[in-house]
Amino acid sequence: MAIHTQESFTGFIASDPQLSHTGKGEARFYARVGQEHYRKEPDGSFTELDTTFHDLVAYRATAERAHERFAKGDSFVAEGYTHPYEYERDGQTVQGEEFVAKKIGHDLARTSYEVDRSQRNTRTAEQEAPAAAASREAVRNDDPRRIRESAAPGPGL
Structure with missing residues (x-):
């Protein structure tokens, strides 16, 4: 059987996470997230480039758990997909995109924590x-x- 893969996204929570509900009553997690970028130089060193900021959302149980566990400044790793969308602002159609996290967790390369295996x-x-x-x-x-x-x-x- 083939290995199932999806897009991944790593970054940090840049805004206070928000929990709301869709018109269907499903939980929706939203956070503005940042992603640091670096360029590797010929001498092996790295040059820090501008940080980019994006929208991250999650739905249903993942949204509720993410809202309970994430705070501004936390580093994360997420699996999901990029969702392009359009909206109107001042009479103009604007293109946007958000990362829809189907699974999300803290980045253990940047986060210290303990695992509770009782559940x-x-x-x-x-x-x-x-x-x-x-x-x-x-x-x-x-x-x-x-x-x-x-x-x-x-x-x-």
Whole structure:
């Protein structure tokens, strides 16, 4: 099966996050976000370029969680897509775009935090393939099968 990928966006929350609701009653998170840019120089150093600012939105449960967890200044990594749109300002049609975050979290390269695993979803363990569980059990028990299994190439290798 192919790896599923989407656009990603990294930056920092530049405004106070806002939570509102759409006409359908769905939660909508909005924040103005900044993205720093750098140019690598021939000598290996980096030159800081102008920071750009963009609109970031999220909907439904992601919006509610983002509003609870993010504050102005936080660094983030988001997965989603760029949504172009048009609006009118002073009688003129203006082109705009926003990043729609389907998933968003703090950038752990720039954020210190602790993980609370007390609410961990147990579905993953229940759906685990029996062969993978047996393989791990063999390693734990120092079973000779471990050598045969580790020598066999995995799918796609």
